[in-house]
Amino acid sequence: MGVTTLISLNELNKIFPEYGFVKLIPTSSGIIDTTYKAYTKDKGYILKKYEREIPARIERDIELLDELYSTGLNVPICLEQNGEWYLYKKLQGTHPSNVKSYHIQALARFLAKLHKQASKKSCDSNERVENEVTEALDYTKGNYFSYYKKFEFLKHFTHKNDALIHGDIFKDNTIFDGKKIGVIDFIDSACGTFAYDVGVALVGFDVRERHQYFINLFLKTYNQHAPKKLNKKTVLKKMKIAASFYALKRVYKYKNTFRARELLR
Template identity: 70%
Template sequence: MERRKKTSRVCHGELMGVKTTITLKELNRLFPSYGFTKLTPTVSGIIDTTYIVFADTKGYILKKYERDIQHKIALDIELLDDLKSAGLNVPLCLDNNDGWYIYEKLEGKHPTSVKSYHIQALARFMAKMHKETSKIKCTTNMLVEYEVTQALKYVKENFFGYYKRFEFLKNFTHNHDAIIHGDIFKDNTIFNGKKIGVIDFIDSSCGTFAYDVAVALVGFDARERNDYFINLFLKNYNQHAPKKLSKALVKEKMRFAANFFALRRVNEYKNTKRARELLK
């Protein structure tokens, strides 16, 4: 088999979603039963490799995790199985070989302009998800102090004005309710009409429901709609969630979530352009 090459390509100023390349011929050697006919690299994502692959007209997601997280991958696959069994629209892992994983490709597309029905569907999904994950033992923490400390160190040395804004994050404590997704931005959701699907659970871990909700509301532009989206979300979420959330708590967590992800973006992209999207 040909040696796969590491890449660091750039597309329109953003890192490609492919770090390790694979050819269609190599892919079919790894997974001969599928008969793949098309291989399309993605153009988003900065950590792991992601392709969209097709066998005739049927699509799949092909991933290679560019981190040493084998135990976490196994937990992720198990979590997806549990959520799927509970009726949630998430992608199952179908196969794996030589570090490559094939997932279901959910039907639909990422939302662009957020509407009320997006917020309602998101709230109902998260309430049901939290109800299910509250039954599962939680053993991994998402917000590792080391990650925040290292990111703050980089920003302090290179973007001191932003460091003063982010400095309060070092004192944040992240309690545990259950397993949360922790990264439900628009590009991790798929809408087929008004039906929502959620993808990319690989970094899910222990956390609070309020923080998970806060991240999703930041990711779905709730701050730009004053309190309308927050009120609408909580009205739908609190009807079915294992724990009711107050508006005051969610807004407090939204401030943390926006700054935490902005800090990560400065650290990962080595500039402040993407961070400013979250800090406006």
């Protein structure tokens, strides 16, 4: 999230006149797509403008969110569109800071239900993600060679496609209202394995701080509800790949080696 395209409260009310917005707050994290928090007197919304030419992915994202919402998953459905602006339901709660056991259990239940729903449909390929890895490695090799040596093994990055996965469940893509979890930002979801999706989420929730306990707790909860069980050895392998993948992404997209080091520790 973040803001690239500026919009005023007056302009917003002209775009969506039936709502009567009284407050508009720009978000501060993220640099790809423009995201605001918009409020009426009694409700909150998310206002979004995609700063990329991805109309097919936006349409698929809206359909996916509707489908997941209908199964009881707490995700932000799209309420309206006008031109380049999209208005989403705002989930109640806050991003988790200090991760507790109940966060891990809620995360595991959410992913298990998501994967169970996703497994009902086929998924074509993850070629887009693999191409992103190739481009990022080429850039890093020419500009951050010492980091490239850490990421070089990712040139073989590929995996069997279980189904469509979120692939980016870090803490700032989750909202907790008490012990209830909501997950946002499905726009870059792609085909992949459930084990990789789990690996990303565990890295994103800093489980390495309490490594064995959180992983064991996650797997115990996840395997009770998931379409297929995962073992710790597989998850640990995927966590290493996920950490390196997102460290590479931070070096390539954001030129941020400090945040890359956070993931490589």
